[in-house]
Amino acid sequence: MKTSWDEILNKINSRMAQIQMPPVELGVEFEYAENRHSVIDGYLKVFNKKRPFEYKKNFRLAQIPMLQQQFENNEIILLADYLPSPVADALLENGIEFADRAGNLFLKGAGTFILIHNCKKSPELAKQETQGRAFTLTGIKVLFLLLTEPESLSWSYRKINEYTGVSIGSIQYIMADLQDRKYLVQLQGKFHIPDRPLLLERWTNAYLDKLYGKCETEKYEGELSVPLDKFPVSLTGETAAAELHLMKSAKTVMYRWGNINELIVRNRWKKNPKGPIEIRRAFWPESRVLKPLAPYLLIYADLLAENDSRCTEIAKAIYDKFLKEQA
Numbered sequence: 001m002k003t004s005w006d007e008i009l010n011k012i013n014s015r016m017a018q019i020q021m022p023p024v025e026l027g028v029e030f031e032y033a034e035n036r037h038s039v040i041d042g043y044l045k046v047f048n049k050k051r052p053f054e055y056k057k058n059f060r061l062a063q064i065p066m067l068q069q070q071f072e073n074n075e076i077i078l079l080a081d082y083l084p085s086p087v088a089d090a091l092l093e094n095g096i097e098f099a100d101r102a103g104n105l106f107l108k109g110a111g112t113f114i115l116i117h118n119c120k121k122s123p124e125l126a127k128q129e130t131q132g133r134a135f136t137l138t139g140i141k142v143l144f145l146l147l148t149e150p151e152s153l154s155w156s157y158r159k160i161n162e163y164t165g166v167s168i169g170s171i172q173y174i175m176a177d178l179q180d181r182k183y184l185v186q187l188q189g190k191f192h193i194p195d196r197p198l199l200l201e202r203w204t205n206a207y208l209d210k211l212y213g214k215c216e217t218e219k220y221e222g223e224l225s226v227p228l229d230k231f232p233v234s235l236t237g238e239t240a241a242a243e244l245h246l247m248k249s250a251k252t253v254m255y256r257w258g259n260i261n262e263l264i265v266r267n268r269w270k271k272n273p274k275g276p277i278e279i280r281r282a283f284w285p286e287s288r289v290l291k292p293l294a295p296y297l298l299i300y301a302d303l304l305a306e307n308d309s310r311c312t313e314i315a316k317a318i319y320d321k322f323l324k325e326q327a
Contacts, residue, residue: 005041005042007101009044011103011105014103015105015116040053041055041079044077046077046109047107047112053078054078055079056079056080057081058080058081058082058205059083060208060209061087061090062208062304062305062312064307065307065312066312068094076096077098078091078096078099079099082100082102082104083100083102083104091106092106102119132180132181133176134178134181135206137211138166138167139206140206140207141164141211141283142164142166142174143174143178143199144164144284145284147193147196147297148295148296148298153184153191157171157172164284175191182194183202200297203297208305212302215255215281216281217279218278219274219277219278220279221275221276221277222267222275222277223268224267224277226267228292229291231256231260231263233254233260233291234254234255234290234292234293234294235253235254236253236280236293236302237302237303237306237311238303238311239252239254240299241299241311250276251276251278254279255280255282256281256282257282257286257289258286260279299318300318300319303315
């Protein structure tokens with residue numbers, strides 16, 4: 001990680017030199033944080049002022065509310081490997097300073113600021129970020145099972161196929177890739193996850209980037225008057241959080257993994273693209289029954305996907321209460 005920080009520092013200094021900033025403005029120095037109980041990763045000395053920074057290898061739009069919640073005074077500087085234009089734009093709108101390895105840069109000082117935007121990712125960085133099989137669409141599905149069903153780490157590939165719908169051949173490649181990248185290690189003939197918090201974060205980012213927006217979704221209007229327990233559905237997002245007594249929500253969000261025509265007819269729901277009832281097609285097969293709530297990991301990720309400060313706060317509460325101890 002330190003290598004990435006040093007590379008970002010070099011890029012900052014290079015950019016500042018290119019725009020011929022006075023030498024006093026070039027005083028950017030790293031001071032690595034010694035107190036690891038702090039939520040920050042270290043300090044930057046920018047415009048002769050010591051500023052905290054947080055490093056995120058990959059940073060997504062959905063994480064902005066969480067960053068704002070952690071650092072309400074906006075003194076934090078976000079460092080990342082690469083910030084795509086939509087993410088950088090949102091950071092600018094929220095007044096959050098940043099720098100990445102591609103040269104994108106936003107730093108503020110007394111009466112001045114530096115903004116360099118729309119820098120493209122270098123071929124070298126793109127090559128380094130190649131994710132292999134583990135975080136493809138099929139990899140995300142297999143990882144979802146491994147992270148939410150601990151016993152599955154000792155299952156046969158045939159049983160993993162039954163509960164994910166991913167072909168046995170693809171499962172073999174995915175498991176091999178996870179081992180190559182040290183996300184899985186084998187001890188005494190059984191697989192273990194050595195760094196669960198990291199894998200949870202990587203899965204969440206991959207899910208939000210690659211799978212969330214591809215789930216077939218239908219919206220309805222109406223009332224929920226028929227119990228859900230007899231139907232192949234599980235609650236997620238705000239609705240699941242409400243069931244856990246963590247928030248109130250007027251929305252009904254659920255996944256379905258089978259036929260729910262009877263549920264729709266008996267509730268007299270009518271299709272409405274702006275309706276409060278959102279039904280998402282599950283990315284797992286009918287052989288895996290998840291009810292009445294979706295796994296906490298999926299509830300957490302779906303709350304982050306709302307890109308809403310209230311939902312982000314509740315997502316953090318769910319992580320702290322249900323996922324942190326497992327990690």
